[in-house]
Amino acid sequence: MSLAMLKVMLKAALKEKTMREITDKEILDFVKAHIAFGKDLQGILQIKEVNISVVGDVNGNIGGNVVGDIIGDVWGNVEGDVCGDVGGDVRGSVIWDVYGKVLGKVHGAVCGNVKGKDNV
Amino acid sequence: MSEITDKEILDFAREYITFGKDLQGILQIKEVNCSIHGNVKGNTGNIFGNVYGDVRGNVIWDVRGTVDGNVKGDVKGSIEGDIFGIVGGDIFGNVEGDIVGDIAGDIYGIVGGDIVGGVEGDVFGNVKGDVKGSVKGKDYA
Numbered sequence: 001m002s003l004a005m006l007k008v009m010l011k012a013a014l015k016e017k018t019m020r021e022i023t024d025k026e027i028l029d030f031v032k033a034h035i036a037f038g039k040d041l042q043g044i045l046q047i048k049e050v051n052i053s054v055v056g057d058v059n060g061n062i063g064g065n066v067v068g069d070i071i072g073d074v075w076g077n078v079e080g081d082v083c084g085d086v087g088g089d090v091r092g093s094v095i096w097d098v099y100g101k102v103l104g105k106v107h108g109a110v111c112g113n114v115k116g117k118d119n120v
Numbered sequence: 121m122s123e124i125t126d127k128e129i130l131d132f133a134r135e136y137i138t139f140g141k142d143l144q145g146i147l148q149i150k151e152v153n154c155s156i157h158g159n160v161k162g163n164t165g166n167i168f169g170n171v172y173g174d175v176r177g178n179v180i181w182d183v184r185g186t187v188d189g190n191v192k193g194d195v196k197g198s199i200e201g202d203i204f205g206i207v208g209g210d211i212f213g214n215v216e217g218d219i220v221g222d223i224a225g226d227i228y229g230i231v232g233g234d235i236v237g238g239v240e241g242d243v244f245g246n247v248k249g250d251v252k253g254s255v256k257g258k259d260y261a
Contacts, residue, residue, distance in 0.1 A: 022139050022147065024130055030147045031133045036158070037124055045124065045132045046157050053162030055148050056138070058169065060155035065173035067159060069180060072166030077185035079170065084178030085193035092186030093201030099190060101209035104198030109217030112206035113241065 036049040053068060065080065077092065085100065093108065133139075138151040155169065163177070174189065186201065198213060206221070222241035 022141070026147055027133050027139060028126055028130050030139070031129055031137075034149075035133075037129060037132070038157070039123065045128055047136075047152070047154065048156075049158040050149070050152070050156055050160045050162065052149065054150075054152055054160065054164040055140070056151040057166040058152045058156065058160070058164050060152065061169035062160055062167060062171045062173070063155065063157040064159035065176055066164060066167075066171055067161045067176045068163040069177035070164050070167060070175060071180045072164070073181045074171060074175075074179055074183045074185065075166065075168045076170035077188060078175055078179075078183055079172045079188045080174035081189035082175045082179055082183070082187055082191045082193070084175070086183055086187075086191055086195045086197070087178065087180045088182035089197035090187055090191070090195055090199045090201070091182060091184045094187045094191055094195075094199060094203045094205070096188075096190040097205035097208065098195060098199075098203055099192045099208040100194035102195045102199060102203075102207060102211045102213065104195070105213035106203060106211060106215045106217065107198060107200045108202035110207060110211075110215055110219045111202060111204045111221065113221035114207045114211060114219060114223045115209075 034050065034052040035047060036051070037045055038048040040046055049064070057072065061076070069084070073088070081096075089104065097112065136152065136154040137149060138153070139147055140150040141147055159173065166181075170185070178193065182197065190205070194209065202217065219239045220241065223239060223243045
C-alpha cells in the first residue's frame, strides 16, 4: 500500500470519527443558522450562501463574492476584483488595474501606464 | 427553505460538508466539497475552483488563473500574464513584455528591474540603467 493511499484512508477515517462525534441535531442547527440552501431547476439541492468562515478548503466554484480573506490559493480564475492584496503570484493575467505595487516580475506586457512614484 | 426538508439538508450536509469542532467545542466548517452558488461571508482556505464575484479581502497565496477585475492592493509575487490596465504603484521586478502606456516616474526607482520589451509611451522620469534599443522621441536632457 502506498503512502498516499494510506494518507487518504487515514483522512477518511479521521473524518468519519469527527463526524460521528457531532450529532445530527448539532449539524442541522448549525447548517440552518449559517448556510442558505436552494434547489436548481431539476430540484437538486445546492448551497446558495455561506455566512460563516470555512476553516479549510472549498472544492468547487464560488458563484458570488468572498467577503473575507482566502487563506490559501485560488486554483481558478477570479472574475471580479481582488480588493486586498495577493500575497503570492498571479499565474494568469490581470485584465484591469493593479492599484498597488507589484513586488515581483511581470512576465507579460503592461498595456496601461505605470504610475509609481515611491522610489526603491 | 420551506420546500427543503431537514432530512434533505442533513443528508446533503453530511455528504458534502466536513464539520469539526475547535478547542472550545464550537462547531465549524472544515471543508466544502461542492460549489457555493452565492457568497461566502467569511474566510476560506484554498479554493479549487473559480470565484465568479469579488474577493473583498486578501488572497494570501497565489491566484492560479486570471483576475478579470482589478487588484486593489499589492501583488507580492509575480504576474505571469499581462496587465491590461494601469499599475498604480511600483513594479519592483522585471517587466518582460512591453509597457504600452507611459511611465510617470523614474525607471530605476519605479520599475526595479529591466524592461525587456519596449516602452511605447513616454517616460517622464529618468532612466538610470541602460537603454539597449533606440529612443525615438525628443531628448529633454
